[in-house]
Amino acid sequence: AQSVTQPDIHITVSEGASLELRCNYSYGATPYLFWYVQSPGQGLQLLLKYFSGDTLVQGIKGFEAEFKRSQSSFNLRKPSVHWSDAAEYFCAVGGLKGRGSTLGRLYFGRGTQLTVWP
């Protein structure tokens, strides 16, 4: 069964510190991977995505993520966090091809709430 695990429910970092948010997935075919960010009371904004090719992908707002097939992981990183990065971050997988494809459907993790201390 397809699933996404974000093991950290809440992370607190100081402004200027580095950040890594973890994401592990379980999937039966080639995954397409996404990170979205949600500010309080808002919808989801796409940060970055991985479809194929270079396993290190760059996104908006200085974020990057690395796909590691051997670890079934797609961790999100930022070298220096800003106070405006405080939000909830969701990892998602979807867009599979092949037998039993659930094409178009996204599976989300439960999210990681990021708090930034000044």
Place this chain on the structure above:
Amino acid sequence: DAGVTQSPTHLIKTRGQQVTLRCSPKSGHDTVSWYQQALGQGPQFIFQYYEEEERQRGNFPDRFSGHQFPNYSSELNVNALLLGDSALYLCASSLFVASGDGETQYFGPGTRLLVL
């Protein structure tokens, strides 16, 4: 370039009532997906519409139904509302890719539904 829009932004209903939520996709997109996000949870897939037909459905009861119009906009209808239907309802639009490679979904701001 307008993004995904949803209406209304907030809604309060009582148990047993029916509700209709609306979504207009991003310009150039032809596919609309609906998600339910309960408090403290990640979004859960309800269904997806393409060419005015339901292309895929998640694990939601028949009380949840939808429609897509020729202009690609969409409605989500929920009948016989339950307290547990209280959630943020998100609409996402995308452009159908025939090869199946990497459709990217862009989300609207959501409609917050409270059932009393």
